[in-house]
Amino acid sequence: MGAEELTYGENMRGVGGLVGVSVREPGGWWRRKSTPAKVETYTRWSFHFFAVTEVAAVGLPLFGAMPGWLTALLLVMLVGHAVTCAVVASRALDWTRGSREQPVHMLWTLGAVTVAVATTAIAITEHGPGGEDVDTAAGGIFAVVLIFGAGAIALGVRERKRIFGLVAGFAAGAGIIAFPLGMPGPATLATMVAVLLGTGFFAFTSVFSVWLLNAVYELDEARETRARLAVAEERLRFGRDLHDVMGRNLAVIALKSELAVQLARRGREEAVDQMTEVQRIAQETQREVRDVVRGYREADLGAELAGARGVLTAAGIDCEVTGEPAGLPAEVQSALGWVVREATTNVLRHGDAKRCTVAVLREAERVVLTVENDGASKSPGTGGSGLAGLRERLAAVTGTLEAGPAPDGVFRLVARVPVAVAEGVS
Template identity: 70%
Template sequence: MSAARGWWRGKSTPAKVETYTRWSFHFFAVIEVAALGLPVFGQVGPGLAGWLLAMVAGHAALCAVTASRALDWTRGRREQPVRLRWALGAASYGLVVATLVIQEYGPKGDGVATATGTVFGGVMIFGAGTAALGVRAPRRVSALVAGFAAGAGALSLLLGVPGPAALAATIAVLVGGAFLAFTSMFSVWLLDAVYELDAARETRARLAVAEERLRFGRDLHDVLGRNLAVIALKSELAVQLARRGRPEAVDQMTEVQRVAQESQREVRDVVRGYREADLGIELRGAQGVLKAAGIDCEMSGENRAAVLPGEVQSALGWVVREATTNVLRHGEAARCAVSLRMLEGRVVLTVENDGASGAPGRASGAADGGGGSGIAGLRERLAVVDGTLTAGAVGGDGFRLVAEVPLADVSGVTS
C-alpha cells in the first residue's frame, strides 16, 4: 500500500490527471461488461448468455485499447489510430447484426428480446463514445455519433425490426452516444488544459529565474561599466604620455591598477552575494512574483526589515530570493507564507509553502542542492553573520525553511 501511495505521490499533477483519465476509460469497459454482458444470464439460457457475454467482453476490450491509443494520440505520443477506430466501428456493427439475427431467428421469448436489445443499444453507445476519442473537431464527432445512430436504425429496419422500435433504437443510440462522446471530449480537453497550465507554470518559473539573471547582470554592469570606462580612458592617456616621455604615465598606470583591483573586489562581492541588499525590497518582490505565478502569498513582519543591520538584511535577502525561486521551480505550491519576527535577541525569517510532495527528491522552497543556490549556499551566506538555517518537510506536503540570525541590539522593534 505504501509503495502504491509513493508511486501516486511521485507523479506530477498532469500525470495524475492523465492516469485518472486513462483508467476512467478503462473502467468504461468494465461498466460495459457489467451492464450489458452479465445481466443476460438471468434473461436467456446459459449457452446463448455465454455467447453474448463473450461478444460484449471482446467489444469492451477493443474499446479499452482504442481509448488508450486515442489518448496517446491526443498527447502526441502515437499516430492517430484510424485503423483501430474503423475496426471498432466494424466490430460494433457486426455485434449489432448478430444481436438482430438472434432476435429474429434465434430462440423466442421476452428474455431474448430484452437481452439482445440491451446488447444492441449498449454496444453502439459505447462504440460511438469511444470512437469519438480519436477525433478532435466537434463537427466530426457529431457526424460520427449521428452515423452510429443512423446505422443502428437502418440495420434494424433491414432485418425486419418494426419502425417504432427502430426509431427508438436510433434515438437511444443518438442520446447515449452523444453523452459518452461529450464526456470523452471533455475529459481530453480537461487533460490538455492541465498540461497547458503546467507548461505555463514552468514558463513563469523560467521567467523568474531569468529575472534573477538579469538582476545579477545589472549588478555586474553597475560595478564594471564605470570602472572599465575609467580604465580605458586612463590607459589611453598613459599611452599618450609614455609616447611623449612624460613621467606622469606611471601615475596613470598606477591608477589603472588600483581601479582594476577595486573592480575585482566588487565583482567577487557580487558573485558571492556579499553586497548589501534591501530586505524589504526582496520581501515585496517575492510577494509580487508569487502572486503573479498564481500562488497565494501571506507576508507578515516586513516592516521590521528596515531596522536590521545591512549585513543581516543582505543575508536574509538572499534567503528570501532563493526560497522564492525554488518555490516557483519545484513542487506545485498553491500557498506560501513568509514571516519576519524578532525573538529574544535574534531575527527569525520563516518561509513555508505547500505542494512539496509534487517534486520528490527536491522539495520546494530552496531544497535545491545546487552549488551556491541551495541549502548549503544559503548556510554559507548566513554563517557570515553567525546565522543558522533549518529546512524540512512539515505536514503532509508542506516545506518550511527557517533562518535565524542573532542581533546584538535592535531597539524599537517587538515581535
C-alpha cells in the same frame, strides 16, 4: 530570484528517514504526482471504469433472461468490446501526450468489434428466443456498445468534422443494422435518435477530457517557463548593471593608458600622472563591481516577503505572510531575504502548491524564518546548488538551515539566525 535553485532532491537526501516514511504512507504515490499527472491518471482510469460499467450495466442482466449458451456468447462479446474500448482509450491518450502514433488500426478494430456485437444483439432481439427479458437485455447491449464504442473512438480523433461524422455515422449505422433485421420503422427511428444523443454526449465527454488534459499540461509548462524567464530576467539585470559599471570605466582606462603611452614615448612626466589616474579608476571600478555584486546578492527581507506574496498570489497560490522583519540587522535581512527568494522560486517551479505560508518569528536571541508549502511532489533532480548556497549565506551570520518533507505532504524550510551574533558581526 537568483540563478541558484534549492532542489528538493538535495533536501530529500538530507532527510532520508522522513522520505522513507512518506513513501510508505497510504496514498503517497498519489501525493507525489504533479497536477498534470493526477489529471492524466484520473482521465485514464475514468475510461477504464467506463469499460467496467459497460459490462456491469448490460452484462449482468443477461443472466436468467435467455438460455445459458446465448448468455455466455453475448457476455464474451461484451467483455471483448469493453476490453477493446479500454485499450483504445489508453493508446489514444498516449497519442494525445505524444508518446505513440495515432492508433488507427485499433480504432478500426474497435469499430469492427462494435458492429459485430451490435449486429448480434439486434439479431437476437428480432430472431432469437422470444420474451420481453430477452428483448430488453439484447436491446440494451445494442445501444450501449454503439455509445461506448463511439466515445472511445472519439478519443483518437482530433478534427471536429470527423467527430460529427463519427456520431452521425453511428446513429445511421444503428438504423442500417436494425431495420433490415426486422425492427419496425418507428422503433428503428427511435433507436437512431437514442444512439445519436448517447454517442454525441459520450463523444463530447471524450473530446472535453482530452482538451482539459492538454490544457493542464500547457498551464504547467507555462508556469515553469515563467519561472525560467524570471531567472533569466534577473541575470540580464545583473548583466546590465555590470556592463554600466565596467563599460564606462574600462573605456576611460583604455584612453588614459593610450595617452600615458604617448606621453612616455615623448619623455613627458605627465605620463606618471595619467597612470596614477588609471590606477585610481581601476580601484574605483573594483569598488563599484563589489557594490553591484553585493546588491545582487543582498536582499531586503521586507521587500522579498512582499514580492513572494505578490508572485505566489499571481500564480494562484494562497500565500500568507506573518511576522515583522523591521529592526533586524542588514546581514540577517540579506541572508533571510535570499532564503525567501529561493524558496519562492522552488514553490513555483518544482511543486504543485495550493497554499504557502511564510513566517518570521523574532525570539529572544535569534530570528526564525519558516516557509511551508503543500504539493511538494516533484523533485527537480540533484544537480542544483541552491541548498549549499543558502547554507553558505546563513553560515556568514552563524545561521542554520533545515529543509525537507513534513507530515501531510508539506515541504518545510526553516532558517535560524542568532541575532546577537549577527549584530556583533555587523
